[in-house]
Amino acid sequence: MFNETFRTTDIRRIAIVGSGLSGLTSAIKLKQQGHEVTVFEKSRGPGGRLAAKRVGEGSADIGAQYFTSRNPDFLPFLTEFAGDSSFAIWDGQFGFHSSDGQWQAFPDELRYVGTPRMTAISRALSAHATVVSETRIESLAQFDGGWVLSDTHGKQVGEFDQVIITAPPAQARDLLAQSNLPELAAQLDDAVSRVLPCWAVAAHFEENPWPRHEGMRCEHPVLYWAANNSSKPGRKNVAQEGKGAWWVLHANPQWTERNVETPPEQVAKEMVAAFRELTGTQVAVTDTVPHRWLYARSEGGANPGHLWFPKQGIGIAGDWLSGGRVEGAFDSACSLVSACTENPVSR
Known part of the structure; x- marks a missing residue:
């Protein structure tokens, strides 16, 4: 040696x-x-x-929902090796729902997504x-x-x-x-010991159930994040065509840990119910696609x-x-x- x-x-x-x-x-x-x-x-x-699942006629981002670019070398790297058509700015309204039920504005920052899905970048x-x-x-x-x-x-x-x-x-x-x-x-x-699990559910609503925000960070007993996937650039805007909207829901780590072995169908049912509680929407859900992340993020x-x-x-x-x-x-x-x-x- x-x-x-x-x-x-x-x-x-x-x-x-x-x-x-x-x-x-x-x-x-x-x-x-x-x-x-x-x-x-x-x-x-x-x-x-950077994961997506096929849903209906398109796909839904079930992993990372967006990314930022604070390192000045990051976007040039993606542009050179993934191409500038593989990502775009997600320009929408984002909110934070605190535990006392109040809505607050999200930090004002450019957020990017892969187009037409997050996996476009990695591919x-x-x-x-x-x-x-x-x-x-x-x-x-x-x-x-x-x-x-x-x-x-x-x-x-x-x-x-x-x-x-x-x-x-x-x-x-x-x-x-x-x-x-x-x-x-x-x-x-x-x-x-610091890696957290996450249940994710893509849910299709007959119409957009919450026009106020495109993405929401939640302090909720069940939900951590909810986003209108159909609002992201490059996605087929099914809502404008009268075909409803796909939303992606992420459960918080504590609820996920208690429900790691819960059947996916039951998980989807409870997470949609939590979203209804959060928003007050009664718009019908026509399809759900659950996914369990055992290693979602580190805290x-x-x-x-x-x-x-x-x-x-x-x-x-x-x-x-x-x-x-x-x-x-x-x-x-x-x-x-x-x-x-x-x-x-x-x-």
């Missing part, structure tokens, strides 16, 4: 586990430096929390990376100079000099533990930006390491790439 500086002129084989925004950003940045990068994704397509970014889909990485095995990755079927999928993990902290910890890396896994214990804790273990050549990135916002995934990936291409690596 010896120390060797990972210079950008060295071509390295790098594996990335997870094809959310942090994984795809890492892949693109590393590929720009000339490295051979392979992204492994357990699902059929990329996206992570466009994935065109600039080598993505192996429907492959869940089960373990890493060290060999002379790097790591051999194996999937859940026990098949070896490749040898790599470095590994970047962008899965949620619970899944990242499991992967490290299954790879005989208990000391690294233990460093994620606090982060795992509190340190925000180091990334985790980099130079002796093992393993890095961890994700929005949960950089504030929890969608943009945090980009920030985390950029900081990790900077660290792993400048620090000494033990081979």
